[in-house]
Amino acid sequence: MENSPKLRGWLNRFNLNHPLVIAGPCSAETEDQVLKIAHQLKDTDTSVLRAGIWKPRTRPGNFEGVGALGLKWLQKAKEETGLMTTTEVANPIHVDLALKHDVDILWIGARTTVSPFMIQEIAEALKGTSKTVLIKNPVNPDLALWLGAVERFYKQGIENLGVIHRGFSTYNKSVYRNIPEWQIPIDLQNEFPDLPLILDPSHIAGKRDLIFELCQTALDLNYDGIMVETHYDPDKAWSDAKQQITPKTLEELTQDLKVRKRVSSNEDFNYQLKKLRTKIDKMDEQLVDVLGERMQVADAIGKVKKEHNVAILQPERWQEVLRRMIKIGSENGFEEEFIMQIYKAIHQESIARQQKVLNR
């Protein structure tokens, strides 16, 4: 699969002057609930009504969705409000039922994206249709697996594709329910700049108060839209109550979001940007030059270690380097995490260089 402006076709057809908004309840609960939410969303920026019909729950015993019955409610909501509809499908039976009920956009959940077997089955079930398919990232931070799923749909002739960033599972404590790992969607955009990218802030946040800032970050990273869980009475929602917001809050949120231009033709802006980028280019060269010099010292250390038969990894020294640089880093306003990431990479390269010297 290659990047192509054609990938944006389905999104361009919405003809929006703002990011695409997909909204609706985590789960369809009752006909009244779906219709009420759809009507409340009708006059917001929302173009597509979402609702989970089959809910993949981590542990059994929780509400698992109303099943096919809910598809009729979505269909009715579409007739009454003109909103397009979308739901999650996780197997060919779901696909068949969703197609029969004229669901416009199908999304693939994070737990399904991890399985190439399931993706293949779903992609084959959709062959020959012109449906739009949005693929959520897999639960684990694996860009190749995510893109692999997209490619499986593309290979079945499905060209209306997009991806949804919903964050990644972590065992570590975090303010997020699923950590964003923004670098992964940034890498994805590098490979497929025209593949529509949508943020699901609800599943990343796990709670309401982080949703706005996540959406703003996404727009600042050139995302094409947001998919937000919305309920008229979020606290009483049958699933994911903590992360849902009301349609009214969604409306305020979309009004407050700053949509910035990707580029500007303003001459002064371009002049200033060019000047600053020249400075960055120069500093990047200096950084790499200094790194090169550091590696030459590592080579020399490798040489003396070889002569005296001493091991490459020196945990105490490594701890000392790290501690010192974290301290200097914090004096310069850098987070510990940032310094750790850089120094771990430098240390690894230094070890690799010494390995070459010692094995020569």
Ligand SMILES: O=C(O)C(=O)C[C@]1(C(=O)O)C=C[C@@H](O)C=C1
């Ligand atoms: O000081 C050493 O012994 C080195 O090999 C250098 C260095 C480093 O790059 O800073 C690399 C490996 C060791 O684990 C500790 C430090």
